[in-house]
Amino acid sequence: MSKQPNKTISRLRLVRRIAIGLAALILVAVVAVIAQQRLADSPRTGTAPEVKIGGPFALTDHTGRQVTEKDFQGKAMLIFFGYTYCPDVCPTSLTEISAAMDKLGPLADKVVPILVSVDPERDTPEVLKDYVAHFHPSIVGLTGTPEQIKQTAKAYRVYYAKVTDKDGDKDAYLMDHSSVIYLMGPDGKFLTHFSTQTDAETMAAKIKSLL
Ligand SMILES: [Cu+2]
Structure with missing residues (x-):
């Protein structure tokens, strides 16, 4: 086997690793954005609006x-x-x-x-x-x-x-x-x-x- 195909294989491996790494990063970012939006949309998180019932009598x-x-x-x-x-x-x-x-x-x-x-x-x-x-x-x-x-x-x-x-x-x-x-x-x-x-x-x- 010559040196040339070996080099190509290792380069392919490197490219594949970078691609997987990037994909994982993008996935984490997307999940984080969705989670944040869900939190912002939910009325049940944070301080609930006070229900105006009751008072002096x-x-x-x-x-x-x-x-x-x-x-x-x-x-x-x-x-x-x-x-x-x-x-x-x-x-x-x-x-x-x-x-x-x-x-x-x-x-x-x-x-x-x-x-x-x-x-x-x-x-x-x-x-x-x-x-x-x-x-x-x-x-x-x-x-x-x-x-x-x-x-x-x-x-x-x-x-x-x-x-x-x-x-x-x-x-x-x-x-x-x-x-x-x-x-x-x-x-x-x-x-x-x-x-x-x-x-x-x-x-x-x-x-x-x-x-
Ligand atoms: Cu009654």
């Missing part, structure tokens, strides 16, 4: 005490809006909330479930006191003047409306209302929400993961 609790959001500071509020005459949604939610509280163990001390009445006309503090006692000792019932309720519901983006009885019985009305259950952090800021379909197990697990 002034209401009366089921013991007749005047309270504001400051009275619950340092505790997470599991807050939802309803009324004691509610035939289905509210009792179901309160049952699941009560069971979730029991599943929280020692963490339950840091959570206060709150029912804000959207029916202040019938839900006096006394009526609320009797009602919440059926569910869990930690549940706080809140009511107030129609204006106070309106302000609070607005802060929590809750809808409610009176549905008058077809037979004209003015005391037998129902209240149509949003049924979302909010979990507000110890700083009063929105953490997450649950629906009336959320079972106690799921609710407790989520609360544990967030507090």
Whole structure:
């Protein structure tokens, strides 16, 4: 074998190595660019935009005490809006909330479930006191003047409306209302929400993961 073909082979090898090296470099660069773009496009990375739910309120609790959001500071509020005459949604939610509280163990001390009445006309503090006692000792019932309720519901983006009885019985009305259950952090800021379909197990697990 002459020297010439050997030289050609080694040169070919060198060229091939350089080509592989360049290809690898290009691949790394492309992957880096794609990864960076994905990060930039994703709304879930970095600081998430703050959800504007909740805020100041002034209401009366089921013991007749005047309270504001400051009275619950340092505790997470599991807050939802309803009324004691509610035939289905509210009792179901309160049952699941009560069971979730029991599943929280020692963490339950840091959570206060709150029912804000959207029916202040019938839900006096006394009526609320009797009602919440059926569910869990930690549940706080809140009511107030129609204006106070309106302000609070607005802060929590809750809808409610009176549905008058077809037979004209003015005391037998129902209240149509949003049924979302909010979990507000110890700083009063929105953490997450649950629906009336959320079972106690799921609710407790989520609360544990967030507090
Ligand atoms: Cu209800």
